[in-house]
Amino acid sequence: MARFDGPLLEKLSAVAGLEILEPVAFAQLTSLHVGGTPRGMVRATTSDALAHAVKLLDEASVPLLVVGGGSNLVVAEGDVDLVVVLAANDAVNVSEQGIVHAEAGAVWDSVVATTVEHGLSGIEALSGIPGSAGATPVQNVGAYGAEVGDVLTQVKLYNRETKETGWVKPEQLELAYRYSNLKFTNRAVVLEIEMELDPSGVSIPLRHLGGQQVPVAEARASVLELRGQKGMVINPEDHDTWSAGSFFTNPVVDKALADEIEAKVGEEGMPRFAQPDGREKLAAAWLIERAGFRRGYPAEDAPVRLSTKHTLAITNRGGATASDVAGLARTIRDGVEREFGVRLVPEPVWIGMDIDDIQK
Numbered sequence: 330m331a332r333f334d335g336p337l338l339e340k341l342s343a344v345a346g347l348e349i350l351e352p353v354a355f356a357q358l359t360s361l362h363v364g365g366t367p368r369g370m371v372r373a374t375t376s377d378a379l380a381h382a383v384k385l386l387d388e389a390s391v392p393l394l395v396v397g398g399g400s401n402l403v404v405a406e407g408d409v410d411l412v413v414v415l416a417a418n419d420a421v422n423v424s425e426q427g428i429v430h431a432e433a434g435a436v437w438d439s440v441v442a443t444t445v446e447h448g449l450s451g452i453e454a455l456s457g458i459p460g461s462a463g464a465t466p467v468q469n470v471g472a473y474g475a476e477v478g479d480v481l482t483q484v485k486l487y488n489r490e491t492k493e494t495g496w497v498k499p500e501q502l503e504l505a506y507r508y509s510n511l512k513f514t515n516r517a518v519v520l521e522i523e524m525e526l527d528p529s530g531v532s533i534p535l536r537h538l539g540g541q542q543v544p545v546a547e548a549r550a551s552v553l554e555l556r557g558q559k560g561m562v563i564n565p566e567d568h569d570t571w572s573a574g575s576f577f578t579n580p581v582v583d584k585a586l587a588d589e590i591e592a593k594v595g596e597e598g599m600p601r602f603a604q605p606d607g608r609e610k611l612a613a614a615w616l617i618e619r620a621g622f623r624r625g626y627p628a629e630d631a632p633v634r635l636s637t638k639h640t641l642a643i644t645n646r647g648g649a650t651a652s653d654v655a656g657l658a659r660t661i662r663d664g665v666e667r668e669f670g671v672r673l674v675p676e677p678v679w680i681g682m683d684i685d686d687i688q689k
């Protein structure tokens with residue numbers, strides 16, 4: 330097993346902007362508050378240090394995980410055989426013309442708040458999404474009809490295969506719904522993102538306001554309010570927000586299956602959205618509810634429950650383990666599949682285990 334000690338630690342300590350920390354458990358690093366302790370932990374306060382740390386660990390064949398806000402991770406309990414590289418490079422620069430640069434470790438919602446203060450439009454609908462700017466291209470974060478891919482112009486990557494750093498166009502990341510070719514592959518590290526926003530001060534058309542366009546500050550406030558009601562803004566006091574956000578992606582199915590499900594449920598207005606390939610995207614939360622899983626399922630005293638505000642969030646009520654999370658996720662996935670023939674796919678990144686609780 331590759332070692333994380335002596336000479337490697339010396340090399341890492343010599344990197345400017347890199348601190349070596351005592352490792353803390355993923356239960357403290359993640360928004361789900363589950364998971365064991367990594368082998369080691371380093372914190373990079375500059376983009377160069379972030380790339381350099383990853384390079385040195387790769388050269389020593391030490392497994393690593395870049396962590397921003399820990400809001401899209403489900404990590405196994407016990408000893409976790411990797412070194413956490415915390416992205417803490419957080420400079421943000423906004424030009425009058427609407428060009429925004431944010432380093433990977435910048436808190437995403439602070440980036441949104443800054444752009445809104447400058448009267449820039451484009452990411453106000455992405456207010457309140459937890460985590461870091463650097464993680465936003467990883468799964469092309471989105472909400473209320475907007476995605477970061479709509480405004481990304483370049484992403485600065487450290488490519489772990491070529492060991493080179495450079496700006497790439499979003500096309501090279503194959504951004505799609507909650508997907509990029511960075512997600513699950515760890516092939517590159519995002520060091521910085523560049524976005525081009527609109528200086529008009531008027532929001533994009535907002536789905537939750539019936540397509541209305543309003544001043545950006547008003548748009549941000551309305552999104553934060555709506556997300557707050559659904560437990561989708563992190564609040565340490567509220568266990569409904571001890572989650573990884575939406576636990577499953579919205580499934581895309583053949584039209585015939587969508588028709589079958591609508592007929593079976595027999596309700597007017599099933600949410601279904603036509604896709605360019607003729608298939609249809611359904612709402613995972615709607616399917617979960619129609620399969621019989623209500624908010625707060627299974628019980629008030631369960632360690633892991635569906636949020637009491639939103640059926641798509643699996644939440645830790647305080648003493649849960651990663652296996653508890655996987656157990657409820659399986660119950661939901663299998664229940665929806667039995668009822669409707671649709672197998673839901675988890676949205677978060679699993680580390681050291683998977684939804685079937687198979688340790689990796």
Ligand SMILES: Cc1cc2nc3c(=O)[nH]c(=O)nc-3n(C[C@H](O)[C@H](O)[C@H](O)COP(=O)(O)OP(=O)(O)OC[C@H]3O[C@@H](n4cnc5c(N)ncnc54)[C@H](O)[C@@H]3O)c2cc1C
Nearest residue numbers: 397398399400401460461463464470471472518519573574
């Ligand atoms: C309450 C709540 C609400 C949420 N709402 C939404 C939502 O509306 N829309 C949405 O899309 N998501 C949502 N999420 C999910 C999550 O916030 C996003 O996926 C976010 O972008 C994750 O950022 P992070 O920094 O916390 O990533 P982490 O959890 O730290 O990491 C997630 C993955 O990204 C990788 N990664 C992180 N930083 C980098 C980097 N710099 N370079 C390369 N890889 C990196 C990690 O290695 C890991 O594989 C929500 C989560 C919560 C808890």
